[in-house]
Amino acid sequence: MQISMFNQTFELPSDVLAAWIFTIIAGGFVLLYVIKKKKLPLIWDYIRTTNHRKIGTLYILFGVVYFLRAGLDAVFIRLQLAFPDQSFWVFQQEKYNEVFTTHGTIMIFFSAMPILLGLMNVAVPLQIGARDLAFPFLNAVGFWLFFFGALFFNLAFFVNQAPSIGWTGYAPYSLNEYTPGVSTDYYVFGIQLSGLGTIFTALNLIVTIFRHRAPGMKLTRMPLFTWASLITSYLILIAFSVLAVALYLLMFDRLFGTAFFSGSEGDPVYWQHLFWIFGHPEVYILALPAFGIFSDIIPTFSSKRIFGYPTMVVSLALIGFLGFTVWAHHMFTVGLGPMANTFFALTTMTIAVPTGIKVFNWLFTIRGGLLRMTAPMLFALGFIPSFVMGGVTGVMLSVSAADFQFHDSHFVVAHFHYVIIASTIFGIFGGIYYWYPKITGYRLNEKLGKWHFWLFLIGFHLTFLPMHISGLQGMPRRVYTYGADEGLTGLNFTSTIGAFVMGAAVSIFLWNIVITHRRGVTVGADPWNGRTLEWTVDSPSPEHSFDPMPVVDQMDPFWYAKQEKRQLAICANPRPAPPDEQSMIPISMGLSLFVLAAALTYSLYWLAIAGGVGIFVLMAIRSWTDRTIIEEEEEA
Amino acid sequence: MTQGEIVIFKDKQLGFFIYLGVETIMFATLFATYMIFTPAEKGPHPADIFEWKTLLLSSFFLLSSSGTLMMSEKGLRSGRKGLLVLGLFITLLFGMTFLGLEILEFSSYLQQGYGTSASVFFGSFYVLVGLHAAHVAFGVGWMGMLFLQLGREKHAASFEQKHRIFSYYWHFVDVIWIGIMVIVYIPYLL
């Protein structure tokens, strides 16, 4: 369809049109609901909030919305690949390239990451006896940067400018010469904005974990999810800093005429190095928090403490550290030479060792326990064999000469969906079921949760197991079609069916949320018979948590207190908590940067300056109005 | 500061140090970029365009501004407001002078026709030194803010905190400049 406006004609493909219509209708319904149920004050509250649980909720909420969007992309991918020489709707050529780019980018940056950050926001302070994150205001800023970064990236599709450079954005294809127009700029700025927010949140978590623990909560007594969050935060600080610079350089190449990644002077491989120095640690940024979630869920539902706590911590740290030494295993075929290939093959293999330690420690936690098959526990149990399957294909990929065959084929697609879905996505679902009471006060329906789990598990293996073989059969990734004579038809068709089964499972999850809230049966502080401090505070967690402040005398303090039928000791004068406040500044900051990004994308330099000035003015206002709590108390 | 304020301030201090760690990684990546792409195959050699005079002059102002800031910190600690204000004021002046010199340097390159697209050497020079200059400019704005808040007696403790955090920032920016001297300029001036 073509539309004429401002003396120009725009191409409006039917999928974009459909998205507009859908969004307007869905938006209308949401608006109606909000007004009818008088939810406006609630929204107003969440917009200005700096409370960790509320911000965590927002992260999870928007992460799930983007998961649906990117999942829908995946369904389109699978429909287009269901048959050889297929032409499903518009998804060939350019549209297919857009759809796998947005699928990968949104899943990683705007869905998996924010949901994990959301769970950390909710759980970490409660697990260590902190009343909030160390910098609640900064926490809100971090969230709104993610929000507007993700919004910006997603808007590209609505103006038919979705990026089509793959989530890896390889140069020189991602440069002006080959992708002129604004689509790639949406990628650059969308990720840059939310990446900055992620850095702030990681910093915030580190300070919180180091300085806001309850009395007696030594580092060696911390729950493993908190440990995983701590180590993940370090990975984020390093990896996202490199990514920020990589995107900054790419922006200069695209907007200001430099040539870092192209031409005879620049070097496209340099982009790959920077991207993977970020990108490989990024996959552990996705995996480690999930490991942490399982390390909390498994002991809880086995009624038994984690096996080998010290090695669990050390192996987390080792995985994090080794994760920075392996990046070029994504680049075995670019001609780095036999020396480099061998080196990176060997470093990659070593990561299997600490990961294996964790796997066996989980198994031996189960051994001798009493396993309660609740929804969170099912996800944790489903994770173990599924993840190991993905992990061992990772080791196969690390065999560099074999990777010449695997690389950029559907075998790799199979590998990474196995590891990501088994760890991150199962971890997210498990974590949501587990902490849902702490977030909302309700417990999700267990029966539907089991349906969700089993369907998702079956669909997941059905989708991705065949891809190992289609890769070996010669199917490259990022192709929108294949020939009927290549022996790929049955495999691809099976994958497509699997995707629909996963879709059904996700729908059950959504339905579960709806009916849980409709029934509105609240549960108490400790619905799972938990072990750690978060189960001592009310559900949902109150704004003034830990009043009075407990004293921790061992690991899993709540569990042992319950066993010995005693209360946790109480600390008379805990350290001062960070100030509680509500502020419009964080969202305004996000908005200013959003304007800045949009202006740079469309070369509206006056508007860019306005956006830039906006951010400084907001910082000045913040500096002017910010004060320490102590002063506030004195004034009051 | 009261006991409680000190605890809260220590949070901020740690947070800010971590933030500076992030900045260090970003600058390190840009330094690496510069080293990889300089000297470039085409376009002028850095040795032909860098000048000792400009480097020394701007370094003088920026590095001694760290000294004057220390003066101001001393004033803060010992409660001598005059010293505090004077130190901060000179730091502000020096910072602005540095920025002026930087602008002159950049514009002289631009006049010779060497913009960001002149060569990869210039590209990596601008992204690195330009980002540093942006940090100085931000610091200058920050000092302006500090001056504005100087008179607010009610917020004395919070002023002290802001001043101290700012000092960490400014000294950090100076250290980066030393890196720039050693990596960007001096190898091509010797």
Place this chain on the structure above:
Amino acid sequence: MVLKRFTLVPVLLMLAGCNITVLNPKSATGKDQAFLIWFSFGLMLIVLLVVFFLFFRFVATYRYTDKKANFIPEDVHGNKWLELTWTILPILLLIVLAVPTVAITYNQSPISEVLKKDEAVQIEVEAQQYQWTFTHEGGKTSNQALVIPEGKTIRLQLKSKDVIHSFWVPALGGKVDVMPHKDLYYEIKNPEVGTYHGKCAEYCGLEHAKMIFTAKVVTEEAYEQYVKE
């Protein structure tokens, strides 16, 4: 290679029947790679079996039943010897895997300069959005159809005119990226007669999916004939 004697894992042979392109290679290069794939797969199967065995056993044995309702499991902090076992055994396994990996990687990695001139058949591969041009010694060129002689060492010199592409003939081995402004060399040894699918394996734009070619391995005489035509 001597190492190939290790491949006789019965399970693997069973699976080899399925006629999967990469696992039924038609060149010495591809065979080395397929060997590595089988070999690593065999080792990984051991890992999988161990994990699966423990997992299903433990889950079956220790799940909650109403009979155990009042049972409180004994707390176990850990076990040094067990933990050492599952640190050391994987290391040994990986060392076994690393040896052939290093050997074959040294043999096969694409490199950016070729030092010696010898009897290898030289072919220049030029990629551009969305086509392939093959130039044989003596100057004969062809598009989308690579013709090479059986039994020889084929040395490809790859260059791209625009973005990064990747040369892949699953049945013969590969892949190797095709970079702009930097030539790479890659060797395919001892190919067998046949016609195979060739693909671009690095995403390069609109018609990346259609950037395909055929690789035809012919007898030496036929090749001489072809080059002269």
